[in-house]
Amino acid sequence: MTEKTFDTPSASSSFSVNKAADRPTASGLAPNWLRNWRTPEVLLRLLSPIALLLLWELASRFGLIPQRIIAAPSQIGDTLWAMIVSGELGKHLLVSLQRALLGLSIGVSIGVVAALITGLSKRGEVILDSPMQMLRTIPSLALVPLFILWFGIGEFTKIALIVTGTTFPVYLNLFSGIRNIDPKLIEAANTLGLNRRELIWHVILPGSLPSFFVGLRYSLGISWLALVFVEQINTTAGIGFLASDARDFMRTDVIVICLLIYSVLGLLIDGLIRTLERFALAWRPSFVRN
Amino acid sequence: MSTLAAKHLQSDAPVQLRNVVRQFGQQRVIDGLDLDIAPGEFVALLGASGSGKTTLLRSLAGLDSIDSGQLLVPKARAAVFQEPRLMPWKRAWKNVILGLRVPDAKERAVQALTEVGLAHRLEAYPATLSGGEAQRVALARGLVREPKLLLLDEPFAALDALTRIKMHRLIIELWRKHTPAVLLVTHDVDEAILLADRVIVLANGKIAEQLTIDLPRSRDTGQDGFQAIRARLLSLLGVEVETAAVAERQTTVRRFAHA
Numbered sequence: 001m002t003e004k005t006f007d008t009p010s011a012s013s014s015f016s017v018n019k020a021a022d023r024p025t026a027s028g029l030a031p032n033w034l035r036n037w038r039t040p041e042v043l044l045r046l047l048s049p050i051a052l053l054l055l056w057e058l059a060s061r062f063g064l065i066p067q068r069i070i071a072a073p074s075q076i077g078d079t080l081w082a083m084i085v086s087g088e089l090g091k092h093l094l095v096s097l098q099r100a101l102l103g104l105s106i107g108v109s110i111g112v113v114a115a116l117i118t119g120l121s122k123r124g125e126v127i128l129d130s131p132m133q134m135l136r137t138i139p140s141l142a143l144v145p146l147f148i149l150w151f152g153i154g155e156f157t158k159i160a161l162i163v164t165g166t167t168f169p170v171y172l173n174l175f176s177g178i179r180n181i182d183p184k185l186i187e188a189a190n191t192l193g194l195n196r197r198e199l200i201w202h203v204i205l206p207g208s209l210p211s212f213f214v215g216l217r218y219s220l221g222i223s224w225l226a227l228v229f230v231e232q233i234n235t236t237a238g239i240g241f242l243a244s245d246a247r248d249f250m251r252t253d254v255i256v257i258c259l260l261i262y263s264v265l266g267l268l269i270d271g272l273i274r275t276l277e278r279f280a281l282a283w284r285p286s287f288v289r290n
Numbered sequence: 291m292s293t294l295a296a297k298h299l300q301s302d303a304p305v306q307l308r309n310v311v312r313q314f315g316q317q318r319v320i321d322g323l324d325l326d327i328a329p330g331e332f333v334a335l336l337g338a339s340g341s342g343k344t345t346l347l348r349s350l351a352g353l354d355s356i357d358s359g360q361l362l363v364p365k366a367r368a369a370v371f372q373e374p375r376l377m378p379w380k381r382a383w384k385n386v387i388l389g390l391r392v393p394d395a396k397e398r399a400v401q402a403l404t405e406v407g408l409a410h411r412l413e414a415y416p417a418t419l420s421g422g423e424a425q426r427v428a429l430a431r432g433l434v435r436e437p438k439l440l441l442l443d444e445p446f447a448a449l450d451a452l453t454r455i456k457m458h459r460l461i462i463e464l465w466r467k468h469t470p471a472v473l474l475v476t477h478d479v480d481e482a483i484l485l486a487d488r489v490i491v492l493a494n495g496k497i498a499e500q501l502t503i504d505l506p507r508s509r510d511t512g513q514d515g516f517q518a519i520r521a522r523l524l525s526l527l528g529v530e531v532e533t534a535a536v537a538e539r540q541t542t543v544r545r546f547a548h549a
Contacts, residue, residue: 188375191351191368192389192431202388206379283379285417 071253079253080260093261095237096227099155103162104223108216110163111170119178119208120200132171140165140222141229158230165226169218177211178204210284213277220269224262303328304438304471305350310359312345312495319345320356321495327439330469334476334486338527342495343475344443350473351441367439368432368470372447374424376416376431383412386431402430405467406460422453426460433468440465442474446481458484462507479523483516484509491526499526 053073059065060072067075083089114132117124140161151157181204189203231240239258246254305327312320319342327333337343348354349361351369376385383399392398403409406426416424425445432440442461446454462485465472476482482489483503491499501523505513511520521531 184371184373184375185377187353188371188377189389191353192435194389198389202380203377206377209379281379283381283415283417 067252068250069252071251071256076253076256079251080257083254083257089242089257089261092237092239092242093265096231096239097265099158099231099238100162100223100227103159103226104166104219106159107163107166107223108170108219111167111215111219112174112212114167115171115174115178119175120204129175132168136168136172140226144233153234158235161230162223162226165222166219169222170212170215173211173215173218174208177208180211181207210281213273213281217270217273220273221266224266228262301326304362304364305473306360306362308360310349310361311357312342312349312354313357319495320349322359323496325490325497327471327473329438329471332465332472332474332485332487334474334482334489335492336476336479336482336489336523336527337492337498341492343492346492347441347443347473347475350439364438366435366437367441368435368437369441369443370425370428370432370445372444374416374421374428376419376424376427378416380416381412382408382414382416382419382427385416385427386434388431390434398434399430402434403427405433405464406430420453422449422457425449425457429461429464433464433470436468437470440470440472442472442476444476445474447477454481459508461485479520479527480511482523483519484511489519489523491523493526 056065057073060067060070060075065072071079080089114128118129118132119125143161143164144157147157147160151160185203185207186199189199194202227238228240231238232244235241235244239261243255243258246252246258303326305325307323307325310320310323310325311318321342323342323346335343335346345354347369349356350363351367352363353369376382377388380388383396383403386399386402387395390398400409400412403412406429408423408426408430411419411423411427414423416427419427425448428445446457449457458481474482474485483505486503489501489503490497491501501519503519505515505519509516511517524531
């Protein structure tokens with residue numbers, strides 16, 4: 001048996017890299033512009049959705065997917081165009097947006113006021129926090145029967161449900177934002193001689209703004225969810241009404257359009273909040289570096 | 291004692307402490323402390339962890355109360371801590387004038403930031419400042435209030451060695467210009483000797499020892515007498531150093547003096 005050695009050439013103590021410089025050479029079959037061609041990332045990203053749409057369209061054309069299950073993309077496109085041109089879509093969209101924004105603004109306002117009361121004063125916390133904590137555990141949609149008995153099935157109930165859904169995320173996040181401000185900053189403010197009003201205005205409110213935005217994002221999502229729900233109970237206008245009406249006529253194309261509208265609006269409003277954050281929280285390291 | 295204290299309080303020293311006690315539960319963190327700081331005096335406070343340094347500084351800054359004794363501090367005082375404690379949502383100059391109620395606030399901010407060498411960073415958010423820059427903004431924020439007493443709680447501890455040297459020069463320069471009384475809390479014996487007129491060693495909530503540093507400025511650690519003071523302070527803080535080298539150095543000096 002021969003003696004084994006573990007001495008391999010690669011077992012040297014240094015590590016070296018030797019790369020040739022990446023220089024374009026003139027000799028080549030393809031022209032320069034073709035060799036330097038880079039497919040834009042956007043196109044690559046769009047590739048799979050487009051393929052999926054094509055498959056869907058083909059399957060519908062050949063009768064693999066009946067219209068009762070879901071309409072063909074081309075048909076959805078046609079219907080969408082027709083609804084835009086006739087103004088029908090715009091009308092319903094406006095109603096839905098008004099509901100969502102009205103409910104959201106009332107809900108967020110209540111949440112902010114409550115969080116300021118409980119966050120900024122000990123007494124406020126004692127008085128207001130426990131009822132808020134109790135109320136927040138009730139799913140707002142479970143209030144529907146009670147609200148219908150109280151306020152009927154009109155607009156008021158719909159808005160009220162969106163309000164109850166959107167109040168608590170803002171309340172909880174802003175409250176914890178106020179309470180979690182770095183005590184060292186508050187101490188610094190005290191040594192600088194800030195009075196209570198200045199402390200709230202210059203330190204506590206700007207410091208809790210990031211938490212407020214987190215709450216606002218949650219509230220937006222919830223307002224959308226509540227909107228979908230309330231617009232399917234006894235309404236004559238709104239995207240939700242459009243969808244439930246389409247169900248009765250088995251118009252799968254209209255239902256898909258409604259879904260699309262919800263998602264596009266959700267994205268748009270999220271983008272709006274992001275822009276707001278970019279301005280209001282320009283001091284944050286993540287924004288500062290960009 | 292009380293009459294003596296009352297008589298002493300008549301003096302012009304901006305900081306006067308008589309028999310000050312601060313206790314948390316049964317533990318007396320400050321235990322009958324007497325201390326005067328003269329106008330424009332630079333005092334460094336040394337002590338092991340838990341010796342009551344920070345508690346004393348917080349009492350002087352008005353962030354903590356005392357349990358008994360007499361404490362006199364000027365209203366015009368400013369504090370700089372180990373962390374800059376700048377409001378992240380305010381630009382540098384807005385941080386400097388926070389809580390300052392004067393009409394020409396912006397001009398004063400510009401002036402103060404220029405003094406600390408940050409005229410080009412007026413509009414910067416704290417997140418974009420380096421550690422040394424942020425600490426200089428904190429210093430400007432303190433000095434813009436024209437304090438009679440400047441409290442420094444290990445303000446250079448979190449900085450790198452090179453930045454610290456620059457900050458030492460800056461602090462001396464600003465101290466000479468604005469002439470506040472300064473109380474510097476530090477762990478760094480060299481820093482205390484380099485900067486202070488007087489070094490106080492705190493132990494068990496009392497002044498264990500004070501040394502007047504009469505080395506000529508501007509000082510450096512290689513200066514004659516520096517190492518002797520250093521060894522003395524370190525031994526007071528419970529760190530024994532190789533004294534042979536120091537002794538030899540001193541005999542050399544003495545020999546020169548005789549010759």
